[in-house]
Amino acid sequence: MIRIAVDAMGGDNAPQAIVEGVIQAAKLKNDMEIFLVGDQSRINVSDLPQNVTIINATEVIENQEKPLMALRRKKDSSLVRALELLREQQVAAVVSAGNTGALMAGASLIAGRIPGVTKPALAPILPTLDGRGVVALDIGAAMDPKPENLLQFAQMGSLYASVLFGIDRPRVGLLNIGVEAEKGNELVKETHALLTKAQDLNFVGNVEARDVMKGLCEVLVCDGFTGNVLLKAMEGTAQAVFSGIKEAVMAGGVKAKVGALLMKPALKSFKARMDYSEHGGAPLLGLKGICIKCHGSANAVTVKNTIIKQAYGLAASNVLEKITNLTGGKDNE
Amino acid sequence: MIRIAVDAMGGDNAPQAIVEGVIQAAKLKNDMEIFLVGDQSRINVSDLPQNVTIINATEVIENQEKPLMALRRKKDSSLVRALELLREQQVAAVVSAGNTGALMAGASLIAGRIPGVTKPALAPILPTLDGRGVVALDIGAAMDPKPENLLQFAQMGSLYASVLFGIDRPRVGLLNIGVEAEKGNELVKETHALLTKAQDLNFVGNVEARDVMKGLCEVLVCDGFTGNVLLKAMEGTAQAVFSGIKEAVMAGGVKAKVGALLMKPALKSFKARMDYSEHGGAPLLGLKGICIKCHGSANAVTVKNTIIKQAYGLAASNVLEKITNLTGGKDNE
Numbered sequence: 183m184i185r186i187a188v189d190a191m192g193g194d195n196a197p198q199a200i201v202e203g204v205i206q207a208a209k210l211k212n213d214m215e216i217f218l219v220g221d222q223s224r225i226n227v228s229d230l231p232q233n234v235t236i237i238n239a240t241e242v243i244e245n246q247e248k249p250l251m252a253l254r255r256k257k258d259s260s261l262v263r264a265l266e267l268l269r270e271q272q273v274a275a276v277v278s279a280g281n282t283g284a285l286m287a288g289a290s291l292i293a294g295r296i297p298g299v300t301k302p303a304l305a306p307i308l309p310t311l312d313g314r315g316v317v318a319l320d321i322g323a324a325m326d327p328k329p330e331n332l333l334q335f336a337q338m339g340s341l342y343a344s345v346l347f348g349i350d351r352p353r354v355g356l357l358n359i360g361v362e363a364e365k366g367n368e369l370v371k372e373t374h375a376l377l378t379k380a381q382d383l384n385f386v387g388n389v390e391a392r393d394v395m396k397g398l399c400e401v402l403v404c405d406g407f408t409g410n411v412l413l414k415a416m417e418g419t420a421q422a423v424f425s426g427i428k429e430a431v432m433a434g435g436v437k438a439k440v441g442a443l444l445m446k447p448a449l450k451s452f453k454a455r456m457d458y459s460e461h462g463g464a465p466l467l468g469l470k471g472i473c474i475k476c477h478g479s480a481n482a483v484t485v486k487n488t489i490i491k492q493a494y495g496l497a498a499s500n501v502l503e504k505i506t507n508l509t510g511g512k513d514n515e
Numbered sequence: 516m517i518r519i520a521v522d523a524m525g526g527d528n529a530p531q532a533i534v535e536g537v538i539q540a541a542k543l544k545n546d547m548e549i550f551l552v553g554d555q556s557r558i559n560v561s562d563l564p565q566n567v568t569i570i571n572a573t574e575v576i577e578n579q580e581k582p583l584m585a586l587r588r589k590k591d592s593s594l595v596r597a598l599e600l601l602r603e604q605q606v607a608a609v610v611s612a613g614n615t616g617a618l619m620a621g622a623s624l625i626a627g628r629i630p631g632v633t634k635p636a637l638a639p640i641l642p643t644l645d646g647r648g649v650v651a652l653d654i655g656a657a658m659d660p661k662p663e664n665l666l667q668f669a670q671m672g673s674l675y676a677s678v679l680f681g682i683d684r685p686r687v688g689l690l691n692i693g694v695e696a697e698k699g700n701e702l703v704k705e706t707h708a709l710l711t712k713a714q715d716l717n718f719v720g721n722v723e724a725r726d727v728m729k730g731l732c733e734v735l736v737c738d739g740f741t742g743n744v745l746l747k748a749m750e751g752t753a754q755a756v757f758s759g760i761k762e763a764v765m766a767g768g769v770k771a772k773v774g775a776l777l778m779k780p781a782l783k784s785f786k787a788r789m790d791y792s793e794h795g796g797a798p799l800l801g802l803k804g805i806c807i808k809c810h811g812s813a814n815a816v817t818v819k820n821t822i823i824k825q826a827y828g829l830a831a832s833n834v835l836e837k838i839t840n841l842t843g844g845k846d847n848e
Contacts (some may be wrong), residue, residue, distance in 0.1 A: 250805050311755055320693060325700040359655060359743040367658040367740040391744045391749030407700040410692040411724040415748035418725030422644055423756045435779025441777025448767025448774075452759045461819045
């Protein structure tokens with residue numbers, strides 16, 4: 183039986199979207215049990231599936247709260263309670279769509295890092311034109327990492343991508359400003375040398391930001407600052423282009439409006455492929471348990487996908503064991 | 516009289532597009548003289564405007580050449596000859612659409628840095644939805660800069676944006692992964708403190724990558740690595756979205772195709788606004804003369820815009836003098 187704790191109160195559409203997503207996911211897997219952690223009085227469900235149990239938690243960590251302070255003060259929050267279940271090994275995985283900083287800090291403080299992993303990495307899937315996506319890490323957890331951290335990101339990302347995409351030796355790219363080995367800042371130049379030497383990696387070299395969506399690799403390695411800029415630049419540009427097109431149509435008279443109506447069905451599937459919430463959430467790799475960040479604006483389908491693809495998928499695999507083996511289970515940095 | 520040297524041989528469409536752009540620009544300004552530097556035998560023009568003079572240079576630095584080696588070996592290249600004209604103060608500005616690395620290295624080596632500026636910054640205009648654009652710097656020249664360098668980027672960028680947009684005290688934003696002052700890596704945290712204290716800047720705080728196109732500031736400050744990733748992520752995503760839409764239309768049957776045809780005129784003006792080549796080129800700020808990088812794929816209109824907006828515009832202003840005054844004209848780092 184695979185047990186998963188879900189933070190019912192985190193995210194813009196909590197608890198409704200979370201509860202619905204949990205119910206949808208629970209029905210798909212007989213060998214999964216979900217603990218829905220949150221304010222019992224706000225979770226209104228008439229018939230919960232048998233494999234879903236509500237765990238009452240009276241407090242909620244809001245998005246704008248400072249992570250460390252919130253974790254310290256709100257001991258009975260849904261997030262803290264869910265992470266405690268992970269620490270006590272009552273569950274194999276935690277899913278939350280709430281405060282990202284609180285999840286990242288709480289995961290390290292409560293669940294704990296794998297010895298030898300100094301910086302856990304947040305690893306969402308960025309959209310690619312072929313619809314498969316690319317695992318990018320780190321995307322906001324690790325500020326100012328060292329080349330050794332990025333090597334570890336590459337290794338952890340490879341193990342995760344193998345499970346997620348069902349492939350051996352996924353291609354690993356290094357986010358850089360040019361394809362030549364000597365390009366970039368000191369961090370990526372040193373990282374390039376480390377990745378080239380690593381026998382356990384299928385390193386395909388530097389990948390430029392403009393080529394990320396071309397699907398040249400399954401794993402894209404970067405520091406958390408640059409990765410976050412990349413993710414948000416892609417999000418913001420795609421959104422701006424779609425909204426710019428909409429505005430152009432609205433200002434373009436009847437002809438443009440009719441044209442847009444005719445094009446709509448064709449565009450819909452393309453927009454869905456661009457929407458990375460379809461891929462589910464982002465694991466925080468390097469922790470003793472499986473912690474998954476779900477997008478803050480997650481709807482029920484995203485929550486369901488996150489539970490099935492990332493939480494259940496990783497818990498049913500041996501990725502955690504393999505990551506632990508990477509470092510020999512020792513803090514040696 | 517404002518004199519400008521243009522590298523006729525640099526860029527994907529050289530020399531034709533460059534020559535055409537030069538002719539278009541030359542006709543617009545009576546008080547401007549252009550030196551068109553390149554292989555005379557390949558520049559075929561029957562009637563050159565009176566204010567354009569060809570300067571013969573027999574060699575060409577290609578895009579794939581290593582900058583330093585190319586500069587050393589090709590003394591009679593169009594780029595080296597143009598930069599020498601700048602050093603000898605025969606021209607106030609140089610424009611090239613060729614090898615970016617060679618232009619950046621050559622500009623420092625041949626024209627020279629302003630004393631006190633340790634790292635020159637490349638400052639292109641990124642597109643914004645309102646069509647004005649935002650000056651972003653640095654976007655690829657300065658790897659691993661210090662907070663003091665970023666402060667200087669903010670100051671130089673402000674001076675440039677004032678002239679370009681014709682405004683006082685342009686708003687300066689710092690590219691970061693969140694709006695709060697304590698967000699980001701060590702570099703941006705220290706830079707945030709410096710920018711907050713700077714009396715000569717209209718600092719509006721952190722700007723996230725997803726908001727760049729919203730036009731929240733006229734100057735966006737970042738290190739060259741992150742800036743280059745931002746620029747290319749925006750370029751790549753916009754291109755991917757447009758090509759994805761095209762594919763969806765092609766696969767979408769007659770209805771979608773008719774729809775696309777009807778929408779085309781409305782979309783055209785929006786696409787033009789997104790095309791930052793409309794804005795011209797990117798100055799390399801911090802040098803003793805005015806050096807402008809024109810996009811490698813520049814067409815004649817981009818070349819014309821670059822000559823008029825950046826080269827002529829900056830040469831006719833007192834920006835260079837003001838940048839020199841910033842540092843007191845001394846190397847003190």
